Amino acid sequence: MPVLEVENLKKHFPVQRGLLRRTVAKVKAVDGVSFSIRPGETLCLVGESGCGKSTVGKLALRLIEPTEGSIRIGGEEVTRLSGGEMRAYRRRIQMVFQDPYASLNPRLKAGQIVGEPLENYSDASGSEQEQTIAALFEKVGLRPDAMRRYPFEFSGGQRQRLGIARALALNPAVIVADEPVSALDVSVQAQVLNLLMDLQEELGLAYLFVSHDLGVVEHIGHRIAVMYLGQIVELADKDALFADPQHPYTQALISAAPLPDPRARRERIVLEGDVPSPMRPPSGCRFHTRCPFSFDRCFVEEPRLKPSREDGRLVACHLRD
Amino acid sequence: MATATAGAFVAAEAPSRRRGARLRRFIRRNPTLFAGGAILSLVALVALVAPLIAGDPLTMQPAQRLRPPSEANWLGTDNLGRDVFSRTVYGARVSLFVGLSVASFSVVVGLFIGLLTGYFRRVDAVAMRLMDGLMAIPAILLAIALVALTRASVMTVIVAITIPEVPRVVRLVRSVVLSVREAPYVEAAIAGGTPVWKILFRHILPNTVPPLIVQATYICASAILIEAALSFLGAGTPPEIPTWGNMIAQSRLFLSRAPWTIFAPGIALAVVVLAVNLLGDGLRDRLDPRLARRM
Known part of the structure; x- marks a missing residue:
């Protein structure tokens, strides 16, 4: 059974203007996203900034x-639960935030930050909780005596380890990682990614991993969902996706990722124009304004995300019908 | 050997000298904070030990009316032969009490309402309109109404001044809450299942403290002034209590014959309000440089 399933998820932010705050438009940040994550699996959400990937995570x-x-x-529907009812489910799904600076309260000690979720859910005594917190610190590669220090005394990578320890505190089944390494130095990125992968192996965690960095995604992902303007355009196993991207947007995205070999050249697919406004997404296929292969059907009919005829992975493109 | 003794000597001397240097540097860097703090501490001390340093402010000596400053009456006597010095010293008690009470009441009430309105959007729309309404009431008018309804007392004055100050605190707190509630660490707390009251107290409230301390000093200064104005108008503290406003009110008829009766409380009032404001400016520069002077 999947640990996390979302179906036809939509988030439209109202744009309000004027004295009466009338809604004059809607930003369709997320517009019909569906996926599921199995235990122990990493599903990556990739896409340009503004495509709604972080919103999906939240x-x-x-x-x-x-x-x-x-x-x-x-397997339990939580969409309409009240705040109080939702609390019971919160412990199964936790989050690691993008900004390791802003996501830790600068006035609290590291031990308090990591221990806060424990405090909220367990009746354990103070010393028992302290032991659990010390174990969490060790699990993420921090020394337990760092509990008494304040966030500013830690480096960016260490702070992100604190964020991960906090997310682990409640033994969740899924962790939503919202660009957890994009704010870190490249040398530290690998350490944090490897930590996440080790933890996954040890605890059987599932990740919903949001990223714009294809290199990171290739390293950590099992399956990859490519998002464009609030929708998933392609969802496939990592190897298949990188070896043979089916959607023209995925192809362009992969061709834009730098290769580690300075002499290597690959054919770049350069997309023209900008991402259209999510307030007024284009008709038909949302990608048709920038797609090098668009044809008349793309302008009028919205392609559905369905198994492609070649290998059964999910693609939303008329070319693959 | 010689160097060793010299070293030991320096080491023994160092702490006290270093403390002195630190104090001097603190004064040089925060002159307003220091000046305001020093004057206020002095006034507070004088008010506290009033019975020890001043005579009875109520004893009337009809034979000694409107006497100029002398050895027996340092600041002269008023129209009923009461010692102006004693009355000024005792007046400091009322002024400081009113200032501190209004500042603390309005901060406590404003903080509570501000946290709620800032965090809960539904409360916000209603509560802020209510606050706008309160802000439109002049303290003096409210005090006159309250005194007419109940009876003149220091408590009535405090309530009357506090009510119009509360909305200012609410606005300040609300603005801080609105910005902090979107902080990722607040989101993280929600994700970690932290209940709302704990988010408010643990993650949001501490951010409101520095601007609130600064705001409280300004409220204190304005409360002292308003109290004096109310007493002067006869709508505040009952006339038998020696306050600076009452003293000025009673002495104004004798201004040309006995100016000292009005100078003493007038100067005291000006100096205290100035000191509170200096303290507030100094605190603002240290705690919260971005805060505008009045929200």
Whole structure:
């Protein structure tokens, strides 16, 4: 059974203007996203900035309320639960944030930060909790005596380890990692990624890993969902996706990723124009304004995400019908 | 050997000298904070030990009316033969009490309402309109109404001044809450299942403290002034209590014959309000440089 399932998830942010705050438009940040994650699996969400990938992550935890669609945690529908009822499910899904500076309260000690979720859910005594916190520190590669220090005394990588320890505190089944390494130095990125992968192996965690960095995604992902303007355009196993991208947007995205060999050249597919506004997404296929292969059908008919005829992975493109 | 003794000597001397240097540097860097703090501490001390240093402020000596400053009456006597010095010293008690009470009441009430309105959007719309309404009430008018309804007392004055100050605190707290509630560490706390009250107290409230301390000093200064104005108008503290406002009110008829009766409380009032404001400016520069002077 999947640990996290979302179906037709939508988030439309209203744009309000004027004295009466009338809604004059809607930003369709997420517009019909569906996927599921199995235990122990890493599903990566990739895409350009503004494509709604982070919003999907926050919707999954209900940090933002979805406009439409459903979220199931461990098979249980949580989309319409009240705040109090939701609390019981919060411990199964936790989050690691992008900014290791802003996501730790600068006024609290490291031990308090990591221990806060424990405090919220367990009746254990102070010393028992302290032991658990010390174990969490060790699990993420920090010395337990760092509990008494303040966030500013840690480096960026160490701070992100604190964030991971906090996410692990409740033994969740899924962790939503919202660009957890994009704010870190490249040398530290690898350490944190490897930590995440080790923890996955040890604890059987599932990750919803949001990233714009294809190199990172290739390293950590099992399956990859490519997002464009609030929708998933392609969802495939990592190897298949990198070896043979089917959607023209995925092809362009992969061709833009730098190769580690300075002499290597690959054919770049350079997309023309900018990403259209999510307030007024294009008709038909949302990618048709920039797609080098678009034809008349793309302008009028929206392609559905369906198994492609070649190998059964999910692609939303008329070319693959 | 010689160097060793010299070293030991320096080491023994160092702590006290270093402390002195640190104090001097603190004063040089925060002159307003230090000046305001020093004057206020002095006034507070004088007010506290009033019975020890001043005579009875109520004893009337009809034979000694409107006497100029002398050895027996340092600041002269008023129209009823009461010692102006004693009355000024005792007046400091009322002024400081009113200033501190209004500042603390309005901060406590404003903090509570501000946290709620800032965090809960539904409360916000209603509560802020209510606050706008309160802000429109002039303290003096409210005090006159309250005194007319109940009876004149220091408590009535405190309540009357506190009510119009509360909305200012609410706005300040609300603005801090609105910005902090979007912080990723607040999101992280929600994701970690932290209940709302704990988010408010643990993650949001501490951010409001520095601007609130600064705001409290300004409220204190304005409360002292308003209290004096109310007493002067006869709508505040009952006339038998020696306050600076009452003293000025009673002495104004004798201004040309006995100016000292009005100078003493007037200067005291000006100096205390100035000191509170200096303290506030100094605190603002240290704690919260971006805060505008009045929210």
